[in-house]
Each structure stands twice: as C-alpha cells, then as structure tokens.
Amino acid sequence: MNIIETKIKDLFILQPKVFGDNRGYFMEAYKQNWFKEHFPHINFIQDNESQSTKGVLRGLHYQVGEFAQTKLVRVIQGEVLDVAVDCRKESPTYRQHVSAILSAENKTQFLIPKGFAHGFLVLSDTAIFSYKVDAPYSPENESGIIWNDPNLNIDWKLKEEEIFLSEKDKELPYFIKK
Numbered sequence: 001m002n003i004i005e006t007k008i009k010d011l012f013i014l015q016p017k018v019f020g021d022n023r024g025y026f027m028e029a030y031k032q033n034w035f036k037e038h039f040p041h042i043n044f045i046q047d048n049e050s051q052s053t054k055g056v057l058r059g060l061h062y063q064v065g066e067f068a069q070t071k072l073v074r075v076i077q078g079e080v081l082d083v084a085v086d087c088r089k090e091s092p093t094y095r096q097h098v099s100a101i102l103s104a105e106n107k108t109q110f111l112i113p114k115g116f117a118h119g120f121l122v123l124s125d126t127a128i129f130s131y132k133v134d135a136p137y138s139p140e141n142e143s144g145i146i147w148n149d150p151n152l153n154i155d156w157k158l159k160e161e162e163i164f165l166s167e168k169d170k171e172l173p174y175f176i177k178k
C-alpha cells in the first residue's frame with residue numbers, strides 16, 4: 001500500500017498494490033497489521049456501504065466529541081468526487097479541503113482523520129461507496145456543512161441543478177467561523 005501525503009497534515013491518499021492477471025485482479029484492500037504499523041492510533045470498528053445514483057451528493061458530514069470518526073473510504077463500483085474539509089480549529093489548514101477522484105478503476109483510498117467534514121458526489125451512473133470508521137454512528141453527535149458553502153470554495157464539477165441532496169443535507173449550516 002502506498003501512502004501519499006496531501007497538502008493537509010494527517011490527510012492521506014492510500015494506493016493499494018493491485019495484482020492483475022488474465023482473470024481480473026486481486027488486491028489487499030485493508031490489512032490490520034499494516035495499519036497498526038503505519039497508523040497505530042486508528043482502530044476501525046465498523047464497515048459502511050452506500051449506493052447512489054449520478055449527481056447524488058452525500059455530505060458534508062462529521063460527528064463531534066468522542067464520536068468523531070476517522071474514515072477510510074473507497075469506491076467499489078463507479079466513480080465519485082470525494083472531499084475532506086479540515087475543521088480542526090488549531091490546524092494551519094483550517095477550512096481548507098482536499099478533493100480526490102475515487103473509483104473502482106483507480107482503487108484509490110482516502111484516509112480522513114477525526115476533525116474533518118466529509119462528503120462525496122457521484123460522477124458515474126451509479127456508485128457503491130465503502131468505508132471504515134473508528135467510532136459508532138451517533139446521530140445526536142452528527143453535524144455538517146452545507147455542500148456549497150462559498151467560504152469553502154469546493155469545485156464539485158457538476159452544475160447545481162445536476163446535484164441531488166437528502167432533505168437533511170439541504171438544511172446543513174454554513175461553516176462555523178473560528
């Protein structure tokens with residue numbers, strides 16, 4: 001697994017080794033002892049999966065306090081634009097974001113630490129999104145940021161009329177000021 005740094009500290013792109021042959025491919029998508037060696041503070045406890053159609057935008061979400069989640073995200077079918085926003089008040093990259101194209105084709109993974117808001121937009125006809133978290137779901141401790149907050153200046157690639165949000169996500173607030 002290759003670890004690729006991003007412009008934001010602690011936010012990494014992971015690129016697994018893929019073994020292709022005339023049947024298809026094999027890869028170790030996750031390996032606990034590799035993670036323990038490189039990211040000893042992370043202990044994933046739950047696998048999530050969602051399927052969405054083109055133009056669906058899920059996010060930007062985060063959980064707070066003891067329920068804040070580290071996420072290891074990847075796409076197992078289709079392609080998404082994945083975005084992580086640094087919400088760590090003390091961070092020199094506070095309110096900055098990194099976007100990454102995750103797809104079944106590139107098999108790229110995104111390791112998103114606690115303290116980040118996360119969301120993705122489906123670019124393919126459908127996409128299956130699979131991810132690990134290290135804290136349980138806690139709706140009482142969930143919050144987020146509206147997808148098109150002008151302070152974040154995220155380029156979601158699709159036009160607003162092509163984007164579909166849940167009723168909940170339509171009501172998310174703008175980013176809190178420092």
Ligand SMILES: Cc1cn([C@H]2C[C@H](O)[C@@H](COP(=O)(O)OP(=O)(O)O[C@H]3O[C@H](C)C(=O)[C@H](O)[C@H]3O)O2)c(=O)[nH]c1=O
Pocket residue numbers: 048050058059061062071118119120136137166
């Ligand atoms: C996240 C989650 C949801 N649910 C239930 C709650 C709802 O009845 C249903 C759909 O939940 P929601 O609309 O919050 O799902 P997403 O919009 O995909 O939320 C996720 O989207 C962005 C991309 C994230 O990074 C978070 O992991 C998560 O917030 O699944 C659970 O039972 N367990 C869970 O861990």
